[in-house]
Amino acid sequence: METYISLAHGDGGELSHRLIRDIFVSAFGDKNAVMFDAAAITMATHKIAVTTDSFVIKPIFFPGGSIGKLAVAGTVNDLAVSGAKPAYLTCGFVIEEGFPISNLKKIVTDMANEAKKSGVTIVAGDTKVVERGSADGVYINTTGIGVYQPEIGCSLEFAEGDAVIVSGTIGDHGIAVLTARGELGITAPVNSDCASLNNMLEAILKDTSGIKIMRDPTRGGLATTLVEIAEDFQLTINIQETAIPVKAEVHGVCDLLGYDPLYLANEGKAIIIVSAKEKDKVVEILRKFPEGKDAAIIGSISSKEKGRLLLETPLGAKRLLTRLSGTMFPRIC
Amino acid sequence: METYISLAHGDGGELSHRLIRDIFVSAFGDKNAVMFDAAAITMATHKIAVTTDSFVIKPIFFPGGSIGKLAVAGTVNDLAVSGAKPAYLTCGFVIEEGFPISNLKKIVTDMANEAKKSGVTIVAGDTKVVERGSADGVYINTTGIGVYQPEIGCSLEFAEGDAVIVSGTIGDHGIAVLTARGELGITAPVNSDCASLNNMLEAILKDTSGIKIMRDPTRGGLATTLVEIAEDFQLTINIQETAIPVKAEVHGVCDLLGYDPLYLANEGKAIIIVSAKEKDKVVEILRKFPEGKDAAIIGSISSKEKGRLLLETPLGAKRLLTRLSGTMFPRIC
Known part of the structure; x- marks a missing residue:
């Protein structure tokens, strides 16, 4: 050949x-x-x-x-x-x-x-x-x-108090790819999270009820995907910065270069919004899978203000987050 | 914007x-x-x-x-x-x-x-x-x-004497695109045949029986597609050069530059193999559509030799045709 x-x-x-x-x-x-x-x-x-x-x-x-x-x-x-x-x-x-x-x-x-x-x-x-x-x-x-599949699916019916779950650490893919390009002048021991999530997500759909929506925060990162959900369904989504799982190495590169992990691409993570009642069970199931071992509840839905994503900082302030604007990084996926 | x-x-x-x-x-x-x-x-x-x-x-x-x-x-x-x-x-x-x-x-x-x-x-x-x-x-x-669709389809069951039909003139797309690039140093008043054929092909499937196979001769042209059919189903396909519809302008450019219209791309043509009994009816239906107005019977199936495409020249000689080999033209589709 x-x-x-x-x-x-x-x-x-x-x-x-x-x-x-x-x-x-x-x-x-x-x-x-x-x-x-x-x-x-x-x-x-x-x-x-x-x-x-x-x-x-x-x-x-x-x-x-x-x-x-x-x-x-x-x-x-x-x-x-x-x-x-x-x-x-x-x-x-x-x-x-x-x-x-x-x-x-x-x-x-x-x-x-x-x-x-x-x-x-x-x-x-x-x-x-x-x-x-x-x-x-x-x-x-x-x-x-x-x-x-019959009887299985996302209801798209949201209620105050619904929990926002992310299936693991964010920003791994973005940092892995950017450092692999060699343009940043640094190396970081971070692997992309690139993985198929279907078996894990099927498990939570089958074994729990009350899943409202699932999305994968790829280009644009966690923040952009949550803004889209907030706008599409006219929800106010509150997330807590300290609850969001981020690897120390990813934090390190972000601090050094001024990136925000909330806007970095992921390729093996899901955002899941679920009723408050079922949230712990969902996290428990996710953590049984290697791709879900760092799953965490990062926030909740309120309907006080419509179509907004609010980030609560470690000091208790609330910051309004918008879509990614201006290219951070081309060709990340 | x-x-x-x-x-x-x-x-x-x-x-x-x-x-x-x-x-x-x-x-x-x-x-x-x-x-x-x-x-x-x-x-x-x-x-x-x-x-x-x-x-x-x-x-x-x-x-x-x-x-x-x-x-x-x-x-x-x-x-x-x-x-x-x-x-x-x-x-x-x-x-x-x-x-x-x-x-x-x-x-x-x-x-x-x-x-x-x-x-x-x-x-x-x-x-x-x-x-x-x-x-x-x-x-x-x-x-x-x-x-x-139930009850409609291609049988893939071939018999000696099955007719080979092409739904119109060949090579139009290839010549239109190549001359549009301006690299040939010539112009030719040839339009691409680029068109959706689904309505026409559905008509012949619905109104006739005995359709064995349909294919669209795109990259590689009429000859390559017929060689593929011959090899895949171990048929000998005989086509008559004089029966193959080619626009005078396409012939002209081919003669000038040494191209063979049999290997030029088409984007709005179908090859149809049909039982001898139904061949005239198929051509008649095709010709009712603007995309099929030049439809013609160009050859037939024999099982004398297996997996071969033979071209009968105007002088009666038979030439064995093979797949397109070596790039004629990149980025034709």
Whole structure:
């Protein structure tokens, strides 16, 4: 096999055929004896969830993950937080001419492993090659299809006193990726939290009642995602700064460089809003999973003022938080 | 609104929010009051078709279409040739910093128009922004979900004498795009055939029986797609050069530059293999549609030799055709 991707790998001819056969089919398996334009799948229900995400992360390999692992976990998580059980993924690659095929193999292996772990099947793919300088290595789109399960789901009916839970430490992904770029001039022993959360989130949906909403705080971080929930449902959300789990190393880098962990990207965390009655049970279940071991209740819902996110500082002051504004970091996912 | 895309349009914060609201939601409509991580859709059946495609075409606007029109029609066609009725699309954008927002609006409008024409709904989207020089304008992934209809479909059961039909002139897209780049040093009055074929293909599936397979000859052209069918199903396919519809202008450019129209990309053509008995009826129906007005029977299936595509030349010689090998043209779709 060739060592580098050439434009001919994207022309739909002989080399494209071999690339698909030797790299993709061998990693993802070939459900049909023949590869058609569209994959036929049978769903367990008529009500399904669909999501799409493109991944342009730089660097493509980083502590705790790769663009391949992220492309699967990220889309799996978008389905899982919507309350659906992830079932199928498609993947579309845009590859720069000259990209090492050994790296492509690593990425595809990471995708296959993460798909296996989260129980999803990759059913369709596409590869395009662009000239040197027209992309930066590889970009991957994954689109996910999930199944809504009867009797399980998020109610979207909020009440005063509902608890806001985060499933673990925030900002790990942001700091891991930024330090991996080598542009900050510092190193930090922080791994990305990149992980599929579907099994953990299915457990809390199955074993508790009273889940109001789940979201994954990726780009824009915890604060931006909570602002979106507050605005979309006209809620006032109060969070306590001291209750938010942040790794010491992440705090350290943030202090040094003036970043706010509340706005750093996460790729293996969920925000869960649940009735006050069930909050402890949810935390207890989350902590049984390695991805949820640092889960914590960080705040609650009040309806005093509409559509606002308020942060209570250690000194008791309340600060109004807004969406991330102005780029902190491009290509974080 | 801003004039150019900046990195902040991709950071998941305030500018991303406004871009989605002002460009995408306003064009595609917002099915849910709130934009979630995943769109909930209800399918008419449990058996669905899924396909994905990334579009990196250069230039993004060309005679007869744009990357937006193509991104919808291309994926609609992949579903339609599989025998499914296209229902939902997702779209993922990778945009280069500095890209004019006016162009993005044009692209999104083209997508909305083509979606309306083909009867599909765009249900989920994603936007990533990469630094100047890390992409060439804009790349779009679309993933399509279609519904298999009971009693309608392709049998995949081939017999000697089955007819090979092409729904119109070949090579139009390839020549339109290549001349639009201005690199050939010539101009040609050829429009891309870029179009959604689902309504036309549904008509032949509904009104005839005996359709064996349908495929769209995009990258790699008519010859590559027929070689794939021949190999996948171990058929010998015979086609007659004089029967293949090619526009005079396309012939002209090919003769001048040494291209073979059999290997040029098409974006609004289908290959249909049908029983000998039904072939005339299929052509008759195809010709009722503007996209099918030049439909023609170009060959037939024999089982004398397995897995081969043979071209009968005007002088009666038979030439063995293989897949496209070596890049003719990158970024044709």
